Amino acid sequence: MNWSSLRSHADQIEMLRRSIRRGRLAHTYLFAGPAGVGKSLFARILSRCLLCERVTDEDLDACGECSSCRQMEAGSHPDFFYVGCPEGKGEIPVALFLGEREKRGQEGLIHDLALRPMIASRRVAIIDDANQMNEEGANAMLKTLEEPPADSLLILIAENLDAILPTIRSRCQLLRFGGLSEKNVAELLVQHELASTSEEAIAAASMSDGSLQTAQQLLNPELRTLREQLYKYLAAADLDPMAAAKAMTAGVESLSGNTQEQRQNAGWLIRFAQEFYRQATLVLSGAPPAFVPREVEVFCNRRAKHESAGLELTMALFDLAVMAENRVSWNINPLRTLEALFDDLSITGRNVPSA
């Protein structure tokens, strides 16, 4: 695990290297950016470099051989601490910062970080999912952030800056992370065997907004089956809005009983519809994307007979899907929006004879 394991973020690496060369490394950083773009991996690599016994300020690369590097690899470095939101929990338990109730102040991250380094020249801690610090946890951390112990470095990681208390934000140096390129996401999906074919990887990457995590969600087999079903409705000569809405609602409900997840999946279906018409628009305008699903081809073959009218109509359908996605972003119920989208697509779709 070193900088070459990262697919992106060369600017952020360079910025940190410059800070170190000038002796201006901050005590607290806040890494902010979308989920699944490598913030956490970046923080771990940085921690490893900062703890390595042979690292130089010039290159900031861990040697991979010293005892510090070996202990980082084994997950047993006494000067490295990691706190994150436990699986299934909605927030980071305050005990991880302060210690369990009967041992308050004698254990936990705040206590550990204040001790002198055991083997390295500093202590490094990562607070992942910093969005999920509750008020008590955030308040407990404030003093540490305000007066960081000497020889310590703290990295907070968050997807959503708005969810971080301003008092915390203002005490950290912000480092923003953007999304990965589609090509990188597709390659990572294949490399980590998350997608079985490169076509599948490219298709998921194209909708992932540069997030490996989103791409992974998109490859969920049940969601894919539902997408294929949706594509069949969209490819039909005459879209039946009632049947499509009924099938998609049933599909979303069978995928999850959780209302939040149902809304998320309905949102994905709207996004898939948008992707369908986006690809069709590209095909009809003579610039097909790398991978074209069969249903999109079927749709395009029918529309191609109308030449420019077919292209214009497809663009109008694409616009409807974009508008539907906007409504979802304004917090309008995604399932109702999807139903309305099928109605709109059916009405607009009739404007050109289906030949």
Ligand SMILES: [Zn+2]
């Ligand atoms: Zn080393």
